[in-house]
Amino acid sequence: MAEVKTYHAEVTRDGKFWLIRIPEIGRSTQALHYRDVSTMASELIEIMEGVGGDDYDLHLKVNLPSSVEDHLARAEVLREEAIRKNAEAALESRAAVRELLAEGLSQREAGEVLGLSFQRVNQLANS
Template identity: 40%
Template sequence: MAHEYKATARREGKWWIITVPEIDAVTQARHVREIQTMADGVVTAMLDLDEGEATVTVSIEMPANAKEAWEEAARLQAQSEQSSQRAAALRREAVRNLLTEAQLSQSDAGALLGLSYQRVQQLAKTV
């Protein structure tokens, strides 16, 4: 069974500094794509293990300002998707109200809403 280690990579200047606290090891990488390889390499070298005898899980620390912007964008996107779903539900409700309560034809409902009668028909059929 492979030994398991946790490593952390953080940006310092032009380098990614990779630390493996369990074995007090530090290495570096120039690019994100190299981090896992370097982490695996430092563990196997420090412990004199064969390849595959250790599993290294790396967590990469994103720079704070980029992380905050990314998380805010994700939050706003989730809100936008919820708003879009709510807007779609309200459109369906408006169409159903015009067709049932106001007893308008699909053509007349479409004219009032700026939609084709085909789109009105689609909205009326969706749940």
């Protein structure tokens, strides 16, 4: 089986258009809407290279403004922090449940006191 060639579309917003550059063929095109970027890139490749859609792979690389990249990086840091904080919260919930159970409360009573369902108390007690 022949190796499939890969083309890279470098996509940049310019005014109201998306500019699409395909370095492998040294050609560019544009799209009005992002949803059309892949189609426009594929059509350009197919016309210029005389290939069909199954004969190549297309990889899009959207070049975003640095301020947008900064926001995305900060969002990722916050998501990671939220994961850590949720894990800490779960540990504290487990500790609270186990402490109440150690004091002799039933799982149902502990759930009522903590505002948790019996099932959730059971999960926390057994995890």
